[in-house]
Amino acid sequence: MKLLKKSLKIVLLLLVLLSVGVWLFTKTLHPTYEGELQLASISDKVTVFYDEVGVPHITAQNQQDAYIALGYVHAQDRLWQMELIRRISAGRLAEVFGKDLVRVDKFFSGLGIEEAAEKTIQELDKNSEAYKLTEAYLNGVNQFIEEGATPLEFYLVGLEKENYTIKDVYNVFGYMAFSFAVAHKTDPLLTEVKEKLGESYVNELLSSYNENLTLNKTTNKKTIHADFSIAVNEIMDKLPVSPFIGSNSWVIAPPKTKNGKVIFANDPHIAYSQPSVWYQNHIKTPDFEIYGFNLALMPFPLLGHNTNYAYGLTMLANDDLNFYVEENNPEDPMEYKTPEGYQKYELWDKHIKVKGGKDTTYQVKVSKHGPIMNGLMEQVKDKRPIATNWIYTQLPNKLLEVSYKMSHANSLQDFKTGAAQIHAPGLNVMYGDAKGNVGWFASAKLYELRDSLSSKMYLNGASGKDEIIAYLDFEENPQAENPSWNYVYSANNQPDSVRGKLYPGYYQPEDRAKRIVELLEPKNDFTKQDVAEMIYDVTSPVVPEIGRELLASVDKSSLSPSAKKAYSVLEKWDGEYLKTNVAPTIYNRFLYEFLTATFKDDLGKSFQLFIDSQLQDQVLAQLAKREQSVWWDDVSTTDKVETRNEIITTAFQKAIAFLQNQLGENVDDWTWNRVISVEYEHAIGKAGGLLRKFFNVGPFETIGGNEVINNQIFKLDSTGVYKIHAGPSTRRVIDFSDVENSIAIMPTGQSGNVFSPYYKDQAQKYVDGEFVRMNLNEEDIKKNKNKLVFLPKK
Template sequence: MKKFKKVLIVLAVLLLVIIFGAFLFVSGLKPDYEGQKTLPGLQSETTVFFDTYGIPHIYSDNEADAFRALGYVHAQERLWQMELLRRVAKGGLSEVFGKDLIETDKFFLSLGIDDYTTETVSKLDMDSETIMLSNAYLDGVNEFIKEGPTPIEFYLTGLEKTSFSLEDVYNAVGYMAFSFAMAHKTDPLLTNIKNQLGEDYVNDLAVDSDTSTTWIKTFKNSGLDSIDVNITASVSRALEKLPVPQFIGSNSWVLAPEKTKSGKVILANDPHIGFAQPSVWYEAHMSTPSYEKYGYHFAGVPFPVLGHDRNLAFGLTMFENDDIDFYFEETHPSDSTKYKTEEGWKAYEFVNKNIKVKDGDDIAFTYKKTRHGPVLNNIAKEIKGERPIAMSWIYTQVKNQVVDALYGIGHAENMNEFEAELPKIHAPGLNVMYGDAAGNVAWWATAKLYQMPDSLSTKFVLDGTTGEQERLGYFDFSENPSAVNPPWNYVYSANNQPDSIAGMLYPGYYLPENRAMRIVQLLDSKNDWDKESTSEMILDVTSTVNPALVTELIKLLDVTHLSEEQLVQIDALKNWNGEYTLENTNAVLYHRCEYYVLKNTFEDELGPEQFNQFLSTHLLKRHIAKGTGMSSGKWWDNVHTTDKIETRDDIVLKSFADAWQSLINDFGTDFSQWTWDRVHTLEHQHPIGSVASLRSFFNVGPYPVKGTKEVINNMAFPYDSTGFYKVNSGPSTRRIIDFSDIENSISILPTGQSGNPFSKHYKDQAELFVNGEFRKMMMNRQEIESKAESILTFSKE
């Protein structure tokens, strides 16, 4: 018995030792928010005040030291995110996650971002302010890598920490430039539809923006071979496995003094990006005698992409312009190393890459390039047929000055200096939104726009052999869409079509008018906006378009086929105001019906795989309103039925019946249970959270959330057969900058400032975000010091 007690005591002691050791281990993995550290290269003491939400307020006597401190604190919160992001362009994800990411690595290697970065960095002026401050930032990142604790993800994946370089900064910007891959999802699919089904089917789609919809107003003071082209499927799979979020869309508006109660400018911005954990932006406030900025930073990039100070503020949305074109090439009949051009046969360039694979052998990967870009046939295995297809992307074909532009706009002191930096942004295409304390408001579409031959649609795969479908030249930046201090006293963007500029409409993958219409409706309705009313508007969950679609669809229902219960719900739908609150039942019935209308319209011609690809495009979003209003068209008939030709009325009636039955199957016949909160949820997913046992530790949520796709509070989701709408993208932050009270401007992050799951700031904003709440962006030093939760000081060695 005594021996048994001794064994129990020994086991208890061992358990305590293990628990204590685990506690010490976990404590050692947390970020340091207080104390004193030395930082190599520092010229003067630099102090970081962390506020209640872990936002660093960095004070230093010079910019280089401030950026060194920024690099350190950014890395201690987001090193894992930085690591993944720099690996995307280099094809390094398989080394972390194994063979499932090989296709993703091949795709991103073929984009040529990494090779383009190498060329760009080799030509940099290392003595420029941009590079000197970038290197100072990297010094801070690398000091944390050397001396700081290793994030838990590195232990779980067995990955070694390695230092960061300028190449990593430019590769991160290159991934941002790739953004949303809408051309890859759309152009090959449209080419398939034209080749397989014919021009009539294409003509019945909303390929181009409708001229009757809401466009962004500008203001200035002054014939191919039939081939199975299924790039779309490969790209979709590659992007589904991508462990970092993609840029999607965004809202922004800037109100001139004439539109505000205070007579001062207000800027609102909520960039729409894929939800993930950690979220995209790292907030930091930096102050030196020569520079101050409250900025939002992309992982591994020193200069803020969104920001403000006491003089000016800027935000962004995606322009959605078309900067990727696909070309059919023709290989020489007897020499497979050559391809056809209008000047004769040219030699393919062969690019050799090596992909490291976790728990597997390295993979040697080779692809061909033409004058247009990489040939996708060896990359996207779904491309069947012998004819090569090459991708031409503007990002890798023009001098790269994007990092210089970010430095420049962050250091601009007025509108003229700010605007002078914008031509340096050639990709991604951005709507840059601007407001300042002097009362100026402006919007510029920044991209290297180019002209194509008349009547040539870049939404289809082009002929690369004749020289007749090549770019004719670039537009000067002055011809880009823009509006500076327009007479209607505001500027806005909701990723919709901008009005004509230089006598033409620029092609793109613009989103439908839904959000734009609501923004214009609200902004036009009043001239006394303030911070509070603007914060209510940025949370708006009303669709002005969907109730109109409901009205149109209900007209087509033959009520003699409906039960009494169905008629009650139809009557409720008729009176729906388009709001997407958690308790709403009309929204659930509408989206079930809409999905089945799409499925019953398109799936018979496209097949299940291409139908699902179609659902992921902006083209589909634009088509919903157009298609609903089409009384006749090629798509309505079900090609699988031979005894009749289906009409729009037939499809709508069948779709309502399918939706009704699916809701009964899911929620029963108590219609009060068909509420939006049961189907519309948000979970912020960490790459390692895909492991079931680790999900609750790494992921944040799920939460039922208000809003839906294409309302101002754009909580977007993909349609699929489940009928449950898992939100995958939305506001990556909500910011409201009020120049009448700049030190009390407000914002919020979707989860928290930290990417370290052991930090208390890992998810301390998540419920605030879901509930539509905000927090201050402090800029007053006295207030910052008095309310600081902790202080971290960096000193010279």
């Protein structure tokens, strides 16, 4: 018995020592928010005050010192995020996560992002301020790598830290550009619809693009197996870093505001993750100031403001990626046909390291149009060589200079010269300033193809007839400066005409655009609070109309009492997505059953790809009105041809039966909060179990839904449970009548370090529609208790 007691005491002591050891170890992993540290390469003291939500306010005597400090503090909060995002375009995720990510690495490394980066870097002006400040920022990042605490994630996956170079910055640009592109998901699907179902099917889909539009007005009037699309969709789903999706922004001119000053709003829509995608920071020197939102490894903010001006962005959704079908030489598969004869493919040798597995080597064949994608994804069964022609890698890349210029502009015209240099991804760049100017610029290298040629189909690479004829001058791009209607806005919707016709792209349906205009038009006394409420708005002006169009074809005589009550609820719906609303639950299940009955028999395994796509969103409003459609007939029933009424009535009955089984017989209990939720997933937290609880943030109940201003994006599927996967990556409201008290919010928190008090401190405020201050007042900033001082290293 004595021996047992002694053994238990020893075990207890060991457990206590282990717990203390773990606790002491984790204390070394916390970010440093106060005290003094020495930094090499700075010339003078740099002071960093951390405010109540962990935003660093950096004060330095010169920009060189400020950007070194920014690199250091950014890395200590977000090094793990930096590590993941720099590996995507380089094809290096399998080094961290093993063989499951080889497909992702193979795809991204074959896009030519690294090759384009190397060419760009060779041609950079090493004496430019943009280059020198980028090197200063990377200096700070690398000093943290060498001297700061290693994030917990590196220990968990067994990863050694590596220093960063300017090539990593360009790899981040490349990933951002690709995630904005939509063609890789849509063009192969449309091509297969045309080739396997016929012209009438694809024409009906494409004709919807010119219907139900809220145009963004300008002031410069001058059984389908879509293997490629499915494969790209699967690859994007596996990424441990957020892809970019959409966005809202509007800028209200002084005549429409109560205080006679510009009010600026922006909320870029990006896939949710933990940490949040943006890193807030405030830099002030004697000759410069910016409060910015930076992506990982980007020294200059893509969203920013100071006391003089504010800027932000949304996705333009223009078509900057085309697919060309090449024709191999029958005598030599290493050659392809051109109008001038056969040419040799360029060859890129690629090597992928695989954690816990055998390394992979392969070659990428490259035509004049771009890399051949067939060999990069085993799912692609097409025998024809398909080249990806992407403007991002085809034209000179000036994104470093662009981001520098936008954050260092001295006037609207100065700012515009920066926006004009954007080639890809296409962006709606939004602007407002203290002088009362407002502006919207569709910034991209827009181009022309020959008449009648659709960029949404595979193009002929061998004929020479499907090449880009001309690139447009920036002044021809859709844009508006100080328009007579006193506001500018963007919701990824169709911009007004270019050269007399609507410019093709992958624009979102009119829902958010229509709601923004609906709220902006009648009011001329906007305040900051009005705009804060508007950016959290969850009413769609479009989906109730779609619902009623569909209900008109439902045979009410065939409905049960519960189904009739559900019919009445949906018929009276005003489009609001609140937690206690029942109509959104009914509508989204009805929509899924309607889309299933209409498209699944024809599209087969590509059906889920289609209903998750922007294409389905664009088609829906017009399809709901069609009395006749080639899609109505269910091809699986050979003895009859279904009518619109039969398809829709059956879909509604199935929806009600599903909801009764899922949520109970009482329609009043089918509230929206029972089926929708949001959780911000960490790359390691996705593994589940204790890691999920430790690293992930949430889940939370929330309001909102697809294509409302507070865009909470989810996928429709058979489960009837809606896991929100994307939405506003930040909400910002800048009021130039009180610019020092402008407001913003992040989905989770400022830090990506799980031991930081700022890891998830904004999460509940975010889902509740609250904001925190973006402080520009120097006296207030100095009152913050957390003060970190960087001194020159001796």
